[in-house]
Amino acid sequence: MIQFSKVNKWYGEYHALVNINAEIAKGEVVVVCGPSGSGKSTLIRTVNRLEEIQEGVIKLDQQDVHAPKLDLNKFRSRVGFVFQQFNLFPHLSVLDNICLAPVKVNLMSKRAAVDKAMALLDRVGLAHKSAAYPQQLSGGQQQRVAIARALAMDPPVMLFDEPTSALDPEMVGEVLSVMKDLARDGMTMACVTHEMNFAREVADRVWFMDQGEVLEDSSPTKFFSRPTHPRAQTFLSDICSH
Numbered sequence: 001m002i003q004f005s006k007v008n009k010w011y012g013e014y015h016a017l018v019n020i021n022a023e024i025a026k027g028e029v030v031v032v033c034g035p036s037g038s039g040k041s042t043l044i045r046t047v048n049r050l051e052e053i054q055e056g057v058i059k060l061d062q063q064d065v066h067a068p069k070l071d072l073n074k075f076r077s078r079v080g081f082v083f084q085q086f087n088l089f090p091h092l093s094v095l096d097n098i099c100l101a102p103v104k105v106n107l108m109s110k111r112a113a114v115d116k117a118m119a120l121l122d123r124v125g126l127a128h129k130s131a132a133y134p135q136q137l138s139g140g141q142q143q144r145v146a147i148a149r150a151l152a153m154d155p156p157v158m159l160f161d162e163p164t165s166a167l168d169p170e171m172v173g174e175v176l177s178v179m180k181d182l183a184r185d186g187m188t189m190a191c192v193t194h195e196m197n198f199a200r201e202v203a204d205r206v207w208f209m210d211q212g213e214v215l216e217d218s219s220p221t222k223f224f225s226r227p228t229h230p231r232a233q234t235f236l237s238d239i240c241s242h
């Protein structure tokens with residue numbers, strides 16, 4: 001579903017992604033971890049072309065993401081992306097936040113979009129908040145709406161970049177639980193997260209990044225019990241000591 005072949009990216013002189021070769025199969029959940037500044041956000045953002053690459057190929061569902069002729073707005077609207085900040089439209093109700101892209105981009109009828117949005121809100125446990133505005137919701141609720149909004153476009157994959165890092169601790173669980181349900185339903189997912197319990201329980205594979213490289217691509221069992229790379233060992237023991 002997602003394929004990186006010999007991908008290199010620089011920010012000016014800085015080599016941010018170093019020869020990435022990796023794949024995520026349909027229905028797989030990959031957790032990307034690694035120290036701050038290792039390139040996790042950059043990697044995930046190249047998949048929906050929020051970041052350009054200078055070398056290599058990234059394919060999403062057979063589509064060359066960095067092909068010059070790609071219709072970028074249409075492409076991006078189809079790839080589910082959930083950030084650390086919830087970035088809902090503050091002037092729109094929860095329902096309208098979710099309906100906006102299906103109506104504007106997919107030309108879905110308002111009626112059908114509303115039905116779909118309500119079903120998605122139900123799925124993330126927020127049907128009763130459809131008329132609320134984002135600022136009336138907790139961070140955890142906003143993030144669940146952001147997930148519902150992404151799902152409204154029937155994305156072939158969902159990308160998450162530290163979706164729980166800006167949340168108060170008591171709200172982390174409700175967002176992870178929605179992500180777990182998605183994974184169980186067979187969604188293809190790439191998740192940057194420091195939630196190692198989520199990785200252990202939900203991930204099919206864990207990628208460990210450092211200094212722009214994917215140094216380790218293992219099952220969670222292997223990654224947590226005997227990581228191959230010394231830097232992954234250090235990273236894990238640092239995390240555990242916290």
Ligand code: ADP
Pocket residue numbers: 011014016034035036037038039040041042043
């Ligand atoms: P992570 O998400 O793992 O913390 P990032 O992908 O955000 O790492 O960043 C990787 C490296 O690239 C860091 O050294 C960061 O400073 C650098 N970087 C990220 N974005 C930019 C940018 N827009 N311009 C220049 N350097 C950047």
Ligand code: MG
Pocket residue numbers: 040041042
């Ligand atoms: Mg990051």
